[in-house]
Amino acid sequence: xxxxxxxxxxxxxxxxxxxxxxxxxxxxxxxxxxxxxxxxxxxxxxxxxxxxxxxxxxxxxxxxxxxxxxxxxxxxxxxxxxxxxxxxxxxxxxxxxxxxxxxxxxxxxxxxxxxxxxxxxxxxxxxxxxxxxxxxxxxxxxxxxxxxxxxxxxxxxxxxxxxxxxxxxxxxxxxxxxxxxxxxxxxxxxxxxxxxxxxxxxxxxxxxxxxxxxxxxxxxxxxxxxxxxxxxxxxxxxxxxxxxxxxxxxxxxxxxxxxxxxxxxxxxxxxxxxxxxxxxxxxxxxxxxxxxxxxxxxxxxxxxxxxxxxxxxxxxxxxxxxxxxxxxxxxxxxxxxxxxxxxxxxxxxxxxxxxxxxxxxxxxxxxxxxxxxxxxxxxxxxxxxxxxxxxxxxxxxxxxxxxxxxxxxxxxxxxxxxxxxxxxxxxxxxxxxxxxxxxxxxxxxxxxxxxxxxxx
Numbered sequence: 490x491x492x493x494x495x496x497x498x499x500x501x502x503x504x505x506x507x508x509x510x511x512x513x514x515x516x517x518x519x520x521x522x523x524x525x526x527x528x529x530x531x532x533x534x535x536x537x538x539x540x541x542x543x544x545x546x547x548x549x550x551x552x553x554x555x556x557x558x559x560x561x562x563x564x565x566x567x568x569x570x571x572x573x574x575x576x577x578x579x580x581x582x583x584x585x586x587x588x589x590x591x592x593x594x595x596x597x598x599x600x601x602x603x604x605x606x607x608x609x610x611x612x613x614x615x616x617x618x619x620x621x622x623x624x625x626x627x628x629x630x631x632x633x634x635x636x637x638x639x640x641x642x643x644x645x646x647x648x649x650x651x652x653x654x655x656x657x658x659x660x661x662x663x664x665x666x667x668x669x670x671x672x673x674x675x676x677x678x679x680x681x682x683x684x685x686x687x688x689x690x691x692x693x694x695x696x697x698x699x700x701x702x703x704x705x706x707x708x709x710x711x712x713x714x715x716x717x718x719x720x721x722x723x724x725x726x727x728x729x730x731x732x733x734x735x736x737x738x739x740x741x742x743x744x745x746x747x748x749x750x751x752x753x754x755x756x757x758x759x760x761x762x763x764x765x766x767x768x769x770x771x772x773x774x775x776x777x778x779x780x781x782x783x784x785x786x787x788x789x790x791x792x793x794x795x796x797x798x799x800x801x802x803x804x805x806x807x808x809x810x811x812x813x814x815x816x817x818x819x820x821x822x823x824x825x826x827x828x829x830x831x832x833x834x835x836x837x838x839x840x841x842x843x844x845x846x847x848x849x850x851x852x853x854x855x856x857x858x859x860x861x862x863x864x865x866x867x868x869x870x871x872x873x874x875x876x877x878x879x880x881x882x883x884x885x886x887x888x889x890x891x892x893x894x895x896x897x898x899x900x901x902x903x904x905x906x907x908x909x910x911x912x913x914x915x916x917x918x919x920x921x922x923x924x925x926x927x928x929x930x931x932x933x934x935x936x937x938x939x940x941x942x943x944x945x
Contacts, residue, residue: 500565512525520549546561546565553589612709626794633696637696640661662723668686752849758772822840882922
C-alpha cells in the first residue's frame, strides 16, 4: 500500500501497467486515495495496448465495525484533487456523526433518479407512450409531440412537473400567442415551424391540459391540480364553413387533371371519398380491393384509431386504377414520388408537401379561370373538399347518421355497443355522390346533372 503526498503533478504522473490497478494513499488524509487502473490486458495473440486506463478517487473508512470504500464522483479529471480531498473530508465528518457516506450517496442518487422521472420532458415521454400510442392516430401523436418539442420542452426542460404553476403556463402561452413561440427555441426551431400565434397557443394549451390531467391520474409526486385549469384561450377559434359550389368543383377538378399524377388523384379522391388528406395521401396498394370496390384503412392511420372500411364508388375505382397505372409499379403507396426521401427508397414514401401542391393547383385554377373569363376562385383547402362532399351528401338525401359514418366522426347519439359498419348505406351515399361528380365534371358541363336540392 503506497503512501504518498498527493499533488496535482503527481496525480498526472502516476500510471499502471496493463491489467493492473494501484491505490496511492494520501499521507495527509487517512483513507483517501487515488486509484489508477491500467488499460485492459490483451487477450492471447492480440497486441497489447499501452495507452488508456483511468483514474478515480476513493475513500476507505470504517462504519459499524466494517471497512467500507466510497468512490467519489464524478472522478478524475472532472473532479480535481482539491475538490476530491474536500469530498473525502466531508464524508469522514459524516462518519463522525454516525452517518454512512455510502448510504447518503445512494439516497442522493435515488432522489436524483426520482426527480429525473418527474421532469417535464420525462413525463411527456411517458404520456405519449402510455396515453397516446395505440389509442390516437399517428398524425395526432406527431402534432402533439411537435407542440411539446417546439414550445414546452425548450421552456421547461429539467423542471419537475409539479413545479409548474399557473403563472408559468400563462407566460408560456402569451409568448406563443405573441408570435415568439416559447421564447426558448433557436433559429433551427423556427425553421422547423416553431412560429407562434393565438391558434398555435390554443393547440399547446390543449396538449398541456391533457398532459397534466393524465399526470394527476397517474399520481405523479406533488401534483394534485392542473395549472392549466381555467386558463383562458389566447385566441378565438373560427369555425370554417367553406363549401365549394358546383362551378368551383368543376374548376378544381379541371385544374387537378392538369396537375397529373400524383396530385390529380389526391385532390379528386379527397373530394370523391370525403376522407382526410393524410388518409388519402398515405393510401397503400395493399389496402385496396378494387374488384370488390373496398378500401380498408387500418386503425393506425385513422383519427378515431379504429379500422375504417370505405366503399369505393365507380368513379373512385377508375381514379385509382389510373393512379396505379401512372405510379411506380412496385410502389408501396398509391400516390408517391419517384424520388428518394431520406432512407426511404424511391416510390416507397407517400406524397407530402401539401402547401406546394395547393399553390400549384391554385395557379392552374387561376390560369384556367383567366382563359375562360371567369372570376378568381376564393381560397380553399383540401379539408374544404371533405366539407363540400359532406354537405352534398346531405343535399342528396343521406341521413346525418350515415354522413357521420362516411366521415368517420364519433356519434355520441349511438350506443357504444353498436358495431354495425353501415357499409351498404355508405356505399349508396358515395355512389350517388360519385355519379353526381361524374356528371358535373364531364367534358360537357351540365349534361345529365341533377342540381343538388337546396335545404329549406
